[in-house]
Amino acid sequence: xxxxxxxxxxxxxxxxxxxxxxxxxxxxxxxxxxxxxxxxxxxxxxxxxxxxxxxxxxxxxxxxxxxxxxxxxxxxxxxxxxxxxxxxxxxxxxxxxxxxxxxxxxxxxxxxxxxxxxxxxxxxxxxxxxxxxxxxxxxxxxxxxxxxxxxxxxxxxxxxxxxxxxxxxxxxxxxxxxxxxxxxxxxxxxxxxxxxxxxxxxxxxxxxxxxxxxxxxxxxxxxxxxxxxxxxxxxxxxxxxxxxxxxxxxxxxxxxxxxxxxxxxxxxxxxxxxxxxxxxxxxxxxxxxxxxxxxxxxxxxxxxxxxxxxxxxxxxxxxxxxxxxxxxxxxxxxxxxxxxxxxxxxxxxxxxxxxxxxxxxxxxxxxxxxxxxxxxxxxxxxxxxxxxxxxxxxxxxxxxxxxxxxxxxxxxxxxxxxxxxxxxxxxxxxxxxxxxxxxxxxxxxxxxxxxxxxxxxxxxxxxxxxxxxxxxxxxxxxxxxxxxxx
Amino acid sequence: xxxxxxxxxxxxxxxxxxxxxxxxxxxxxxxxxxxxxxxxxxxxxxxxxxxxxxxxxxxxxxxxxxxxxxxxxxxxxxxxxxxxxxxxxxxxxxxxxxxxxxxxxxxxxxxxxxxxxxxxxxxxxxxxxxxxxxxxxxxxxxxxxxxxxxxxxxxxxxxxxxxxxxxxxxxxxxxxxxxxxxxxxxx
Numbered sequence: 001x002x003x004x005x006x007x008x009x010x011x012x013x014x015x016x017x018x019x020x021x022x023x024x025x026x027x028x029x030x031x032x033x034x035x036x037x038x039x040x041x042x043x044x045x046x047x048x049x050x051x052x053x054x055x056x057x058x059x060x061x062x063x064x065x066x067x068x069x070x071x072x073x074x075x076x077x078x079x080x081x082x083x084x085x086x087x088x089x090x091x092x093x094x095x096x097x098x099x100x101x102x103x104x105x106x107x108x109x110x111x112x113x114x115x116x117x118x119x120x121x122x123x124x125x126x127x128x129x130x131x132x133x134x135x136x137x138x139x140x141x142x143x144x145x146x147x148x149x150x151x152x153x154x155x156x157x158x159x160x161x162x163x164x165x166x167x168x169x170x171x172x173x174x175x176x177x178x179x180x181x182x183x184x185x186x187x188x189x190x191x192x193x194x195x196x197x198x199x200x201x202x203x204x205x206x207x208x209x210x211x212x213x214x215x216x217x218x219x220x221x222x223x224x225x226x227x228x229x230x231x232x233x234x235x236x237x238x239x240x241x242x243x244x245x246x247x248x249x250x251x252x253x254x255x256x257x258x259x260x261x262x263x264x265x266x267x268x269x270x271x272x273x274x275x276x277x278x279x280x281x282x283x284x285x286x287x288x289x290x291x292x293x294x295x296x297x298x299x300x301x302x303x304x305x306x307x308x309x310x311x312x313x314x315x316x317x318x319x320x321x322x323x324x325x326x327x328x329x330x331x332x333x334x335x336x337x338x339x340x341x342x343x344x345x346x347x348x349x350x351x352x353x354x355x356x357x358x359x360x361x362x363x364x365x366x367x368x369x370x371x372x373x374x375x376x377x378x379x380x381x382x383x384x385x386x387x388x389x390x391x392x393x394x395x396x397x398x399x400x401x402x403x404x405x406x407x408x409x410x411x412x413x414x415x416x417x418x419x420x421x422x423x424x425x426x427x428x429x430x431x432x433x434x435x436x437x438x439x440x441x442x443x444x445x446x447x448x449x450x451x452x453x454x455x456x457x458x459x460x461x462x463x464x465x466x467x468x469x470x471x472x473x474x475x476x477x478x479x480x481x482x483x484x485x486x
Numbered sequence: 487x488x489x490x491x492x493x494x495x496x497x498x499x500x501x502x503x504x505x506x507x508x509x510x511x512x513x514x515x516x517x518x519x520x521x522x523x524x525x526x527x528x529x530x531x532x533x534x535x536x537x538x539x540x541x542x543x544x545x546x547x548x549x550x551x552x553x554x555x556x557x558x559x560x561x562x563x564x565x566x567x568x569x570x571x572x573x574x575x576x577x578x579x580x581x582x583x584x585x586x587x588x589x590x591x592x593x594x595x596x597x598x599x600x601x602x603x604x605x606x607x608x609x610x611x612x613x614x615x616x617x618x619x620x621x622x623x624x625x626x627x628x629x630x631x632x633x634x635x636x637x638x639x640x641x642x643x644x645x646x647x648x649x650x651x652x653x654x655x656x657x658x659x660x661x662x663x664x665x666x667x668x669x670x671x672x673x
Contacts, residue, residue: 085502094487097500348498390576394513395502404510407503414506433507 005377006074007053007066012381015067019058026054032305032358042303042328046361077295077376078335078364080104085395088387091351098349100382101316101399104332104341104364106294114291115369116212117152119144120169122200123185124220125158130187133250133276137219140280141182144287148172153212155203156182159196160189169203191222194230197245201238211369213293213334214243215268217286218259219279221250228258235265239331242297242367244268246286250276252465256472260321267298267333269319272473274466292336295376298366300343301329305358307350316402317342320409320479335366342481344402351386358383401480408437409475412450416472419463428458434471446474491591546604550651553588563653568602569614570643571595585646594618594644602635602650609635609652618644 008015011025032038033047056062085099121141125134141156148154155169156178167181200216208214216238224231235245246268247259259270273279302310302325313323315332318339323330332341347359359382368376394400411434418427431454438447453467487496488511490504497504502512548563560583562568568582572590579597584590596616603610613620615629621642622633635641641648 086500090499092499095498097498097502099500099502349500400502403502407505407508410505411508430507437508 006070006076007057009076010053010379011050011057013057017057019060022054022057026050026058030054033303033361038304038306040304040306042301046303075107076378077106077108077368078104078366078378079107080364080378080380082380082382083396083398084382084384085399086384086391087393088391089349089351089357089384090390091353091386091388095348095350097311098347098359098384099395099399099403100345100347100359101396101402102343102345102362102380104298104335104343105339106335106337108294109337114149115293117148117154117287117290118169118204118207118209118212118214119148119152119287119290120155120157120200120204120216122157122159122196122216122218124160124191124193124196124218124222125185125187126160126189126191126222127187128191128221128253129250133221134185134187136276136279137250138182138185140283142179143280143284145172145175145178145182147284147287153207154178155200156185157196157200157203158185159192159199160187161192161195162189163192163195163199165199165203169206191220191224192227193218193220193224194227194234197231197234201234201243204238204243205241208241208243210367213290213296213369214241215290216243216245217283218245218247218262219250220247220254220259222253223255224258228255231258231262232265235262239266244296244331244333246270248273248279248282249469250279252469256469264321264323265327265331267331269321269333272469274470289336290334292339293334293369294337295335295366295368297331298333298335298341298364299329299331301363301365302345302360303363304347304360307352308359309348310345310360311348312346314344314346314402314406315341316344316406316479317481320406320476329363329365340481342402344399344406355386356383357386405441405475405478405480408434408441409472409479411437412471412475416463416468419457424457424461428454431457434475438475441478443474443478446471449474491586491589494587545606546609546652546654548653549602549609550653551583552649552651553585554647556588559651562602566604569598570601571597571599571614573597585643588646590643590646593646595646596644599643600641603632607634609650611635611641611650616643 008017011029013021013025030047030050033043033050035044035047056066081103083101123137150171150173152172153169154167154172156167158164158166166185167178204214204216238245243266245263245266247263247270249256249259249270250273256270263270271282273282304310310325313325313330315321315323318341332343335341349357349359351357362380362382363377365375365377411430415427415430418430431450435447435450435454438450449467449470453463453471457463488499488501489496490507490509490511492509493504493507495504495506497511504511548561550559550561552559562583565582570583570585571579571581572586572595573580573584574597585595594617598614599616600614600620601612603612610632611620611622612632613627613629620627623640627633635650635652637651639650641650
């Protein structure tokens, strides 16, 4: 597929660039990504892309053709604002940390109606779901059906030890009949997520199109045993088709770490449902959000310069979620209208003698809905001026705000890891530290839970599954969406 | 590398929050500024100089300093003047007794806070114009005021409490009863 892309912007050139400008700039940039210089596995690909862009722009005939084919008033789909923790890189002999916060949004307004949805609910109907849980989910499903447009494609899969397609993928035309089918769902059996996931993805795949938003919502209250790895593999396949998966975990028994990995690899999110009563609210909010999608399957590909390493990446907004930095490209989900996807990168950087230090190139790639030629891409060049004078100006407030809360979230993650390692004293101490920091930020309720958990842990060496989830999702919810960057 | 002032964990330069304990690793709570608070500003400043109790003939050969919160006392010897403060290599401040590792920054210890001087008549402490002041047994010294010290005296730098035990030449270090085993009650 041909993708819309501004080659001039890509090479860092103006449209009026002279052939000499093009040659010099290309040489400078290509040097950064030459496979002999740059060990990043992505560098070779980047080098080839640069060479292709240069081939087009350096040949007068091809450049003229390109210029003619490319609208002069072209505005990229994505607009980005990046800030870094330091205005300038201090030339230290040792490696140092630089944080970069990239806000990705779009200035374009939606043309035409909302995109049709291609939505599948995958519902756990194991024995433990019996009663309020399943009743609330069924009520929530009915509510969703009511809210869907007739052109939306909807399907329902239930699973226990096996999976059943309750509602094969179809336009949401005959709502009473769909609602009847939801009513007939009953509980019984174990929890095998793989079966349900597989069935649900097959239903979605029948109707994948460039114009619609494909999404699977997994609702479960239990753990799946032995098929986690296959589930993650399925999620990767879903990601390559641009299907996002989100998970709602009900009660305390489900495996949140698994659900996080599963959903994050597709750009989705996991949510904790403490009480079945809120399922309907969370579900309809999710479905409403899907309708606002402008670009789907947004992913980031980061190619570091040599001497730079991406240590971590975290989606601060729209839903706080750690991203797998070593898994490129990273899927970050859908971009909705008037929304910002905000990613916090943590780089380990070694300074150089040059005036400027290039850090990395980040590609933002996404599929614009309502377009036949859908793929849009934008590259951001991250670079910092270098200095020998220490600079004591405080880091950018947006970065501080994000990191401040992210640190709390990571603190609790570490406490659980300590428990897994059997290091109870360290876990206890960490929970106490977390509690005091939570008090300092005014989060008394969460702080109390952390203190109780610390006490329980030191006395019984056991954690409460409920409190563990409350602390995890509670601290995650503190991570603030970005303020508008000046 | 930078060291977290609270948990002593090492982090790469540029890190903004300690990954172990979440403490802030930048700005006034960390980097260069001494935390400032109004401590003892309402204490009466007197011109009275404390009585000299060290016998005039004795010579101070060293000092044992017990720092609140520290497991082991610190021994100072071999000089006639000792600077107390927080090390800051960037500004060439290298105190003889670096209180940075004892939470000095949070407790309001300035980079150049106070000094001990060994004179013929004994041991004295002088405030070096610190941000939060120096107190001897609860009395706030004027900036640059010099005050004699006797065995076991409490010296406060900001909020950090020290107890001072001079080694005198007519008593052997061990027989003084303080050198290695200073009294635990020091508050």
